[in-house]
Amino acid sequence: MTPALTELSLAAPAKLNLFLQITGQRADGYHQLQSLFQFIDLHDTLHLRLRQDGQIHFHSQLQLDDPQETNLVVRAAEALKAAVPMAKRAQLGVDLRLDKCLPLGGGVGGGSSDAASTLLGLNHLWQLGLSLQQLAAIGLQLGADVPVFIWGHSAWAEGIGEELTPCSPPTPQYLLFSVGSHCHTGRMFAEADLERNSPRCQAEEALQQLGHNAFEPIARRLYPDIELAFQWCQRHQLQPALTGSGALIYAPLAEPALGPQLQQAFLRSFPRAQAWIAQGQNRSLAHQQLAALDAASSDCAPHPS
Numbered sequence: 001m002t003p004a005l006t007e008l009s010l011a012a013p014a015k016l017n018l019f020l021q022i023t024g025q026r027a028d029g030y031h032q033l034q035s036l037f038q039f040i041d042l043h044d045t046l047h048l049r050l051r052q053d054g055q056i057h058f059h060s061q062l063q064l065d066d067p068q069e070t071n072l073v074v075r076a077a078e079a080l081k082a083a084v085p086m087a088k089r090a091q092l093g094v095d096l097r098l099d100k101c102l103p104l105g106g107g108v109g110g111g112s113s114d115a116a117s118t119l120l121g122l123n124h125l126w127q128l129g130l131s132l133q134q135l136a137a138i139g140l141q142l143g144a145d146v147p148v149f150i151w152g153h154s155a156w157a158e159g160i161g162e163e164l165t166p167c168s169p170p171t172p173q174y175l176l177f178s179v180g181s182h183c184h185t186g187r188m189f190a191e192a193d194l195e196r197n198s199p200r201c202q203a204e205e206a207l208q209q210l211g212h213n214a215f216e217p218i219a220r221r222l223y224p225d226i227e228l229a230f231q232w233c234q235r236h237q238l239q240p241a242l243t244g245s246g247a248l249i250y251a252p253l254a255e256p257a258l259g260p261q262l263q264q265a266f267l268r269s270f271p272r273a274q275a276w277i278a279q280g281q282n283r284s285l286a287h288q289q290l291a292a293l294d295a296a297s298s299d300c301a302p303h304p305s
């Protein structure tokens with residue numbers, strides 16, 4: 001029999017919203033949207049190690065703005081444990097360490113991805129055998145963006161982001177910029193002039209309008225540095241777009257060879273900014289790693305004689 005793993009490291013990749021429009025609002029205030037999600041190869045890394053004493057311990061350099069707030073990694077681990085029958089819970093302990101790289105509140109879903117990788121990793125390590133559907137339902141309680149990271153495939157999203165249809169948009173390299181502004185998701189959704197009644201469309205139509213994002217005019221109006229970054233990109237023949245509710249801006253690279261040059265030029269114009277070159281991926285890094293683990297363990301499994 002394959003020996004059970006006692007530790008595991010898993011990526012928690014970022015996402016981009018290649019298209020985002022809002023089509024209505026539910027009675028509870030949450031907005032209905034249509035969005036095209038794609039992953040990129042920028043990621044946080046989560047290290048998980050089994051504990052025998054049933055405790056959940058967490059370590060990270062990341063300080064959340066609100067010291068009262070519990071990190072989504074811990075909330076995910078607790079939510080998963082709570083979903084397991086009481087009799088099994090006493091043995092389910094873990095040391096969790098998060099190496100945080102993704103910018104906070106940037107619209108790349110780092111917190112949601114950390115939560116999803118926690119659920120995926122613990123399901124494996126604790127040998128719970130929950131389905132992706134069950135994990136996505138637990139994840140949805142933590143944030144509207146968590147399910148897409150659980151399923152791990154680029155997707156056309158509807159509802160509040162949890163009704164997902166896998167799709168495979170083009171996977172260019174992107175330039176990704178952070179000019180330092182933070183857009184608070186709840187506040188962006190609450191902005192009075194947000195276009196929240198767009199007519200619904202089909203995924204195929206969205207693929208013809210890549211880069212459309214209902215939050216873009218608001219982010220450009222509220223944050224002058226975001227406006228300046230859009231103008232810089234346009235002057236450099238890039239097609240910039242906002243991801244999520246902001247504040248990061250991405251632009252597909254028509255000529256990947258020019259990426260490093262454009263990245264340096266941007267940083268010269270915006271010395272306090274950050275800029276990355278990232279590869280679009282239709283399968284999340286976390287899922288690629290889990291598939292490699294499964295393949296390795298089936299290689300180790302005894303062959304039927």
Ligand SMILES: C[C@@](CO)(OP(=O)(O)O)[C@H](O)COP(=O)(O)OP(=O)(O)OC[C@H]1O[C@@H](n2ccc(N)nc2=O)[C@H](O)[C@@H]1O
Nearest residue numbers: 029030031107108109143144145160185186189244245246
């Ligand atoms: C806008 C998007 C697009 O991918 O991404 P981000 O910019 O956050 O990455 C998501 O819909 C964000 O999802 P997520 O970041 O998980 O949001 P949540 O934590 O669930 O919600 C934060 C707050 O935003 C508002 N909210 C969120 C999602 C939604 N469909 N309607 C809303 O009105 C609610 O006020 C909620 O309290």
Ligand SMILES: Nc1ncnc2c1ncn2[C@@H]1O[C@H](COP(=O)(O)OP(=O)(O)O)[C@@H](O)[C@H]1O
Nearest residue numbers: 071072103104105106107108109110111112114
């Ligand atoms: N592990 C985490 N990483 C990032 N943010 C977290 C985490 N845990 C809790 N949060 C909270 O979630 C908020 C949104 O985080 P994040 O996912 O980075 O935003 P976005 O979805 O806009 O990229 C943060 O401002 C923070 O308060």
